[in-house]
Amino acid sequence: MATQTRYTDLGFVNAREMFRKAIDGGYAIPAYNFNNMEQLEAIIIGCVESRSPVILQCSGSAIKYMNQTFLKYMAMGVVQMAKELGGNIPIALHLDHGDSFDLAKTCIDQGFSSVMIDGSHHPFEENAKLTRQVVTYARSRDVSVEGELGVLAGIEDKVASEVSHYTRPEEVEAFVEKTGVDSLAISIGTSHGAYKFKVKPGEETPPLRFDILEEIEKRIPGFPIVLHGASTVVPKYVEMINRFGGKLDNAVGVSEEQLRRAAHSAVCKVNIDSDTRLAMTATVRKILAEKPEEFDPRKYLGPARDELVGMIKHKNESVLGSAGKA
Ligand code: G3H
Ligand code: 13P
Ligand code: ZN
DSSP states (O other), rough: OOOOHHHHHTTTOOOOHHHHHHHHTTEEEEEEOSSHHHHHHHHHHHHHTOOEEEEEEHHHHHHHHOHHHHHHHHHHHHHHHHTTTTTOOOEEEEEEEEEEEHHHHHHHHHHEEEEEETTTTHHHHHHHHHHHHHHHHHHHTTTTTEEEEEEEEEEEEEESSSSSSSSOHHHHHHHHHHOOOSSSEEEOOOBBBOOOOOOOOOOOOOOOHHHHHHHHHHSSOOEEEEEOOOOOOHHHHHHHHHHHOOOOOOBBBBOOHHHHHTTTEEEEEEEHHHHHHHHHHHHHHHHHHHHHHHHHHHHHHHHHHHHHHHHHHIIIIIIIIOOOOO
């Protein structure tokens, strides 16, 4: 493995200061997943243009896909690009759903400024022990750590669960105290992926469990809370994908209104991956269907990147409230 790299040398910041400002200001920091160059560029351009702080995040499998070393230089490149675009916005590089101490350590050693250790599928004590081990290492490098209590349905990288288990508010104080985490991901009714709720067309989605969130806030006032599975599964893109040869039946996400409410609460980090995938896939499908003679990747990935910039700006400006806060 390559020599160690500190995140400050790459131009990243950890998430602590971002969270403090977001909680005080009643907004949420967007945490967008990426897997390739076009997604990464779009996230940065969208956040620079809306002057939003941002958390760039990738899962263990995304890191494998990109290659850890290549990812480091690509991430360093976008920090530089942001500056050249005139936006000195705070940018964190975060491991999403880290499933082992070794993965978290490798990321910290390779320039990540923030890591999630997801022990949520383990019993409480085991989760706390693993999380504490990561916090101890991360602290020595001033890297922020996100833990998770409660299980989301859907796929969390290698961890898949059929059903969700809401976070038990009575466990949060002890978990935060025992582990020393900087933020806590909770389960209040969202799930990963494009099929979040079983509703018939035209029906409203069930509300998130804000009562659980309020109970958690009472027990750990002012503590940064993270909402995973927060894609709205943008209907426009689902419709485009289906129109141009795809098959996404009954794909539904969280409503923007529910996300706005969450962003005003102790939720200060909102994770979005599926919407990014949908925006790109919809654009690529449309272009290839309409121009079957096209085979230059720039001609479909370029417009997909532009579409994504627009989606990111919309989320920052009209849903999360992070625009103008950088
Ligand atoms: O929460 C999971 C993220 O959407 C990452 O998904 O493991 O397919 O990269 P992935
Ligand atoms: P979505 O599948 O709703 O985009 O959730 C992404 C996520 O939580 C990444 O950790
Ligand atoms: Zn997640």
